[in-house]
Amino acid sequence: MDTPTNEKFRDSIGTVTDEGKRAWVYPKKPSGKFYTYRKWVSYVLLIFLLSAPFIKINGNQLFLFNVLERRFNIFGAPFWPQDFHLFVISMLIGVVFVTLFTVGFGRIFCGWICPQTIFMEMVFRRIEYWIDGDRGAQIRLDKQPWNAEKIKKRLLKWFIFFVISFLIANVFLAYLIGSDQLIQYIFIDGPFAHVSTLISLIIFTLVFYFVFAWFREQVCIIACPYGRLQGVLLDSKSIVVAYDYKRGEKEAGRAKFKKNEDRPATGKGDCIDCFQCVHVCPTGIDIRNGTQLECVNCTACIDACDHMMEKVNLPKGLIRYASEENIAKKAKFTFTPRLKGYTVVLVILTGILSGMLFLRNDVEANILRLPGQLYERKGQHIISNVYTFKLINKTTEAIPDVHFKLLSHQGTIEVVTHKNFIVPKQGLAEGTLFIEINSAALSGDKDNLRIGVYSSDTLIETTTTAFLGPRSYR
Numbered sequence: 166m167d168t169p170t171n172e173k174f175r176d177s178i179g180t181v182t183d184e185g186k187r188a189w190v191y192p193k194k195p196s197g198k199f200y201t202y203r204k205w206v207s208y209v210l211l212i213f214l215l216s217a218p219f220i221k222i223n224g225n226q227l228f229l230f231n232v233l234e235r236r237f238n239i240f241g242a243p244f245w246p247q248d249f250h251l252f253v254i255s256m257l258i259g260v261v262f263v264t265l266f267t268v269g270f271g272r273i274f275c276g277w278i279c280p281q282t283i284f285m286e287m288v289f290r291r292i293e294y295w296i297d298g299d300r301g302a303q304i305r306l307d308k309q310p311w312n313a314e315k316i317k318k319r320l321l322k323w324f325i326f327f328v329i330s331f332l333i334a335n336v337f338l339a340y341l342i343g344s345d346q347l348i349q350y351i352f353i354d355g356p357f358a359h360v361s362t363l364i365s366l367i368i369f370t371l372v373f374y375f376v377f378a379w380f381r382e383q384v385c386i387i388a389c390p391y392g393r394l395q396g397v398l399l400d401s402k403s404i405v406v407a408y409d410y411k412r413g414e415k416e417a418g419r420a421k422f423k424k425n426e427d428r429p430a431t432g433k434g435d436c437i438d439c440f441q442c443v444h445v446c447p448t449g450i451d452i453r454n455g456t457q458l459e460c461v462n463c464t465a466c467i468d469a470c471d472h473m474m475e476k477v478n479l480p481k482g483l484i485r486y487a488s489e490e491n492i493a494k495k496a497k498f499t500f501t502p503r504l505k506g507y508t509v510v511l512v513i514l515t516g517i518l519s520g521m522l523f524l525r526n527d528v529e530a531n532i533l534r535l536p537g538q539l540y541e542r543k544g545q546h547i548i549s550n551v552y553t554f555k556l557i558n559k560t561t562e563a564i565p566d567v568h569f570k571l572l573s574h575q576g577t578i579e580v581v582t583h584k585n586f587i588v589p590k591q592g593l594a595e596g597t598l599f600i601e602i603n604s605a606a607l608s609g610d611k612d613n614l615r616i617g618v619y620s621s622d623t624l625i626e627t628t629t630t631a632f633l634g635p636r637s638y639r
Contacts, residue, residue: 197468
């Protein structure tokens with residue numbers, strides 16, 4: 166069965182032609198109240214995004230996601246591989262929060278906060294408006310033959326896009342390897358001293374250039390999994406950018422505006438079919454067709470429609486933030502059972518994370534028996550076991566004069582090569598130690614020992630390990 170012409174949008178995305186080719190989107194330069202708000206939000210987030218890797222709290226980078234070394238900083242708090250469970254819970258909290266926000270307010274994250282949208286609309290697109298002009302000028306420039314003007318504009322735009330992509334790639338790399346290391350690679354060692362890092366930087370640059378110069382809105386439509394999730398998360402009570410079809414269509418449907426016409430008497434809707442909401446859309450959709458996966462809730466269509474309503478002396482808000490139920494039944498926003506459920510999960514996860522962070526030790530100790538070794542007799546009554554130890558210091562201060570004491574048994578601990586040592590800040594100390602216990606103090610062939618880790622006379626951590634002895638001492 167053929168799909169009616171006005172329903173074809175349901176069978177394909179707005180950026181693909183009937184022949185299956187890419188339909189390039191030329192959005193009109195937006196303006197209006199919401200666009201002004203978005204600009205301020207975007208500028209704040211851009212400043213934060215570009216500066217965060219270079220901000221330090223107690224000597225720690227504000228955000229660090231060093232996957233290779235498994236080191237992460239979140240708001241300056243360092244997380245080690247041993248804290249991976251905390252990192253996972255943090256990510257789960259983020260996912261639940263975005264889910265909760267989407268159920269309540271649609272894909273507003275994409276239009277206002279997503280770095281892809283901010284860079285595309287507030288950086289690259291604005292440069293394109295400056296060089297190529299607005300929608301009409303861009304269409305004409307694309308259609309005109311390659312002459313001096315077109316070559317000049319294209320080369321200038323592509324060069325600026327590449328430079329900005331290179332800068333974004335450097336910031337992205339600073340999040341991964343650390344800003345101090347990146348600065349050292351560039352200004353101290355020289356970029357060619359670390360060829361693998363340089364190659365990674367070039368790859369990141371090319372990826373960002375490809376995304377912002379060509380792939381563009383396709384990231385939001387095709388690649389982003391969040392866009393697909395909204396179809397599952399949204400319901401008729403979710404607040405989204407919506408067209409008021411009841412007011413826009415009325416009895417006689419929408420129609421072009423005519424001067425001196427008594428529009429209410431004709432039964433025509435308030436939509437004057439000006440297509441400004443379509444021309445300004447960065448993903449090329451017609452919001453009048455209802456909620457669509459391509460819509461990123463950027464509000465450009467709201468500003469465009471409000472501007473046209475003002476010009477024809479009709480009330481604003483034909484396109485606005487509203488739910489389907491609000492438009493169909495004038496229903497107000499309610500805190501639905503779904504929202505309550507997600508909120509409960511979010512509160513529980515946040516409580517668990519807070520408790521774990523409160524109980525998290527600044528020092529983590531691991532003492533393990535040396536693989537393949539049993540025990541050794543020293544004299545008639547002394548039993549000795551050999552162990553490896555690893556101490557991780559998660560603080561920003563070195564821990565001096567570190568030593569071990571047996572807390573559960575009478576005996577001695579001897580650290581190989583040094584008795585007392587220092588654990589560096591945000592570093593680790595490891596080595597070998599011997600534990601010697603009188604056979605009379607053992608309860609069997611395998612005892613659990615409790616060991617204290619001290620800095621001078623202060624107990625900073627406790628740990629347990631197994632001690633093997635002869636079977637005859639049960």
